[in-house]
Amino acid sequence: MNWLRSFMMGRYGPDQLYIALVITSAVFLILASLTGWLGLLFFSLFFFIYGYFRVLSRNIYKRSLENQKFLRLWSPIQSKVKQSFNRIKTLRTHKYFRCTSCKQRLRVPRKKGKIRIICPRCKTQMIKKS
Ligand SMILES: [Zn+2]
Numbered sequence: 001m002n003w004l005r006s007f008m009m010g011r012y013g014p015d016q017l018y019i020a021l022v023i024t025s026a027v028f029l030i031l032a033s034l035t036g037w038l039g040l041l042f043f044s045l046f047f048f049i050y051g052y053f054r055v056l057s058r059n060i061y062k063r064s065l066e067n068q069k070f071l072r073l074w075s076p077i078q079s080k081v082k083q084s085f086n087r088i089k090t091l092r093t094h095k096y097f098r099c100t101s102c103k104q105r106l107r108v109p110r111k112k113g114k115i116r117i118i119c120p121r122c123k124t125q126m127i128k129k130s
Helices: 002-008 016-035 038-056 060-089
Strands: 094-098 105-109 114-118 125-129
Touching: 016 038, 016 060, 094 125, 105 114
Parallel strands: none
Antiparallel strands: 094 105, 114 125
């Protein structure tokens, strides 16, 4: 293990972008084996090699800038996906509405009959069946 530690000394190492590249590479590999299209294998190899190039790179500053750029692009997507999963998980117990004036998403408990909903953002009142 000592040789690995000295080999990795001064190198960038794995980060979130590396994980994303490896997962993308695996997805392309699976797609290539399912479809039999060799072009996808090339993409898989590209993402894999680029991921390891970044891990072994000595230009730590540049790699960390790349990772920051990636996280800026990725985090809104990630939060949207999380929101959707959360909504699906609570679909049995809660109902979702949109505010009629400001389009804010509102969540209310199900099976409470007709209820008055007050938007927390713009204070608009609505009567809805929950
Ligand atoms: Zn509103």
